[in-house]
Amino acid sequence: MSEVPRFWRESRHRYRLVGTRCGKCDTLYFPPRVICPSCRRESVGAMREEEMSGEGEIYSFTVVHDGLEQFKMQVPYVIALIRMKEGPFVTGQIVDCSPGEVKIGTKVSATLRKVRTEGKEGIIQYGYKFTITH
Amino acid sequence: MSSIVSYGSYIPRYRIKAEEIAKEWGENPENIKSGLFIYSKSVPGPDEDVLTISAEAAKNTLKRSDVDRKKIGAIYVGSESHPYAVKPTSSILVEALGLSYDIHSADYEFACKAGTAAVQNVMAMVDSGQIENGIAIGADTSQGAPGDALEYSASAGGTAILIGRNGFADFNATLSFTTDTPDFWRREGEKYPSHGGRFTGEPAYFKHVLTGAKKMMERQKTKPGDYDYAVFHQPNGKFPTRAAKMLGFKDEQVKDGLLTPYIGNTYSSSMIIGLSAILDKAESGDRILAVAFGSGAGSDVFDITVNDRIKTFRRERAKGVMEQVNNPIWIDYATYVKFRGKIIMRGA
Numbered sequence: 001m002s003e004v005p006r007f008w009r010e011s012r013h014r015y016r017l018v019g020t021r022c023g024k025c026d027t028l029y030f031p032p033r034v035i036c037p038s039c040r041r042e043s044v045g046a047m048r049e050e051e052m053s054g055e056g057e058i059y060s061f062t063v064v065h066d067g068l069e070q071f072k073m074q075v076p077y078v079i080a081l082i083r084m085k086e087g088p089f090v091t092g093q094i095v096d097c098s099p100g101e102v103k104i105g106t107k108v109s110a111t112l113r114k115v116r117t118e119g120k121e122g123i124i125q126y127g128y129k130f131t132i133t134h
Numbered sequence: 135m136s137s138i139v140s141y142g143s144y145i146p147r148y149r150i151k152a153e154e155i156a157k158e159w160g161e162n163p164e165n166i167k168s169g170l171f172i173y174s175k176s177v178p179g180p181d182e183d184v185l186t187i188s189a190e191a192a193k194n195t196l197k198r199s200d201v202d203r204k205k206i207g208a209i210y211v212g213s214e215s216h217p218y219a220v221k222p223t224s225s226i227l228v229e230a231l232g233l234s235y236d237i238h239s240a241d242y243e244f245a246c247k248a249g250t251a252a253v254q255n256v257m258a259m260v261d262s263g264q265i266e267n268g269i270a271i272g273a274d275t276s277q278g279a280p281g282d283a284l285e286y287s288a289s290a291g292g293t294a295i296l297i298g299r300n301g302f303a304d305f306n307a308t309l310s311f312t313t314d315t316p317d318f319w320r321r322e323g324e325k326y327p328s329h330g331g332r333f334t335g336e337p338a339y340f341k342h343v344l345t346g347a348k349k350m351m352e353r354q355k356t357k358p359g360d361y362d363y364a365v366f367h368q369p370n371g372k373f374p375t376r377a378a379k380m381l382g383f384k385d386e387q388v389k390d391g392l393l394t395p396y397i398g399n400t401y402s403s404s405m406i407i408g409l410s411a412i413l414d415k416a417e418s419g420d421r422i423l424a425v426a427f428g429s430g431a432g433s434d435v436f437d438i439t440v441n442d443r444i445k446t447f448r449r450e451r452a453k454g455v456m457e458q459v460n461n462p463i464w465i466d467y468a469t470y471v472k473f474r475g476k477i478i479m480r481g482a
Contacts, residue, residue, distance in 0.1 A: 015230040051232060072479075073180040073472060096147045096179060096463065112189040112230055113181040124217055126185060126226065134461065 002118065007125050014127035017052040017110055019088060030088040054110030056084040063099040070116045078102045082130060093129045107133040136260040137301030139201060139267055142194025142452050143293040143410040144187050145397055148177040149462040150470045152286055158467045159281050166286050171371025175289035175398025177465060178275045180473050183217045187292040188273040189230045194452035195294040203231065207265025208238040208256055212248025212272045212402045216241055245318060246367055247428030248272060249402040254308055254434060256297045267298025274401035279326035280476055287370050289398025293406040302443035307354055311346045311433045318429035338431045343377045346433030347425050354437050358382040362420040365391030365408040367427035369399045390415060396459055411455035416440045
């Protein structure tokens with residue numbers, strides 16, 4: 001089944017790392033939340049969208065040698081947990097580097113890349129990945 | 135008068151050397167290096183295309199400017215390798231860059247001068263008062279058939295120019311010269327382009343580049359010595375070098391904008407990435423002649439003067455062209471054909 005409507009709903013979050021900040025407790029969430037899990041009903045109507053800078057550092061990572069079908073071209077590749085400058089943790093692929101260059105604490109910057117395609121005829125899904133900040 | 139408010143480029147980090155390609159096809163690499171004047175070229179990563187390259191170039195442009203993203207009135211993208219045959223690259227960029235939805239946008243095509251056609255359109259909209267400022271982008275991930283001479287040059291890269299009033303470089307004039315010349319084409323559904331071999335030279339590139347440049351200098355009552363820099367479309371290193379010499383320009387006026395020997399022909403970004411490299415070092419008062427060429431065929435010519443606002447322009451907020459040129463990841467031919475989809479994969 002096509003993922004077009006779901007992808008479209010999430011596109012700005014995936015393209016620009018747009019999260020939501022709770023107007024009550026000031027916590028920034030990514031992926032975005034409709035309601036703050038801490039402030040609950042008090043956060044209704046107080047959640048505001050906020051774009052992150054794209055800057056962060058690697059909190060932890062793993063090297064994938066047996067990738068998904070659409071990532072076969074890129075093995076071995078790095079998937080990392082990144083602590084964004086604004087606070088939230090984001091999982092993302094580290095590109096344009098060899099696995100040996102990636103360390104815990106390495107500074108990274110978000111970049112827009114193709115993430116997957118729905119076959120040869122379907123849509124191209126774009127989203128954030130990360131490159132090492134030089 | 136419309137002017138350049140900001141600019142930025144993006145070059146994929148992957149590169150392949152002419153020797154690496156020549157080795158596979160039994161060619162003498164020295165012939166390529168001395169004949170075409172190409173040493174290496176950029177290669178897009180497997181997850182890069184014209185949309186991602188345009189987005190990174192535009193982000194670099196926006197980083198260097200304090201213009202409110204929501205007040206940008208137009209975005210046009212010129213390319214011959216848009217990711218979709220039907221579905222604009224420009225509309226994806228509106229969302230990817232966080233621009234206002236109240237914006238003019240379209241994708242342009244005119245072989246290698248689609249990006250400068252976009253520049254001219256944004257200039258016209260600014261000059262007519264329709265918009266305050268707009269972004270014009272030229273980007274490509276061009277392909278050459280395996281074993282074809284184009285395989286040494288067809289590369290990837292993009293440049294975005296933010297055009298408005300009160301920028302740091304004024305457009306003194308622009309003109310175009312267009313004729314029906316079948317020097318290079320790609321039919322609908324075909325993966326690789328075809329070209330007329332030597333026919334791409336005299337009746338196509340040289341006729342349009344030289345005529346366009348001469349017409350501009352006639353109109354502006356200038357001569358080559360009046361310009362500090364000149365930059366031409368660069369399908370290889372040889373053509374622009376020869377065109378510059380034929381027009382009377384000296385090597386020192388041309389060298390800073392000549393990038394094809396190191397990153398290949400970035401097609402729709404070819405001339406404007408050279409202009410971007412020049413703007414990386416230009417100073418107030420510098421005058422630039424910029425000539426784009428698109429097969430099919432035509433030229434777009436620009437006479438530009440850098441003004442005092444360059445002194446407060448924040449170049450350092452984004453990576454310059456040479457910084458990106460000098461940060462390569464070298465790949466071999468096997469990786470290159472894998473990245474460029476030149477081998478048949480299961481399920482493809």
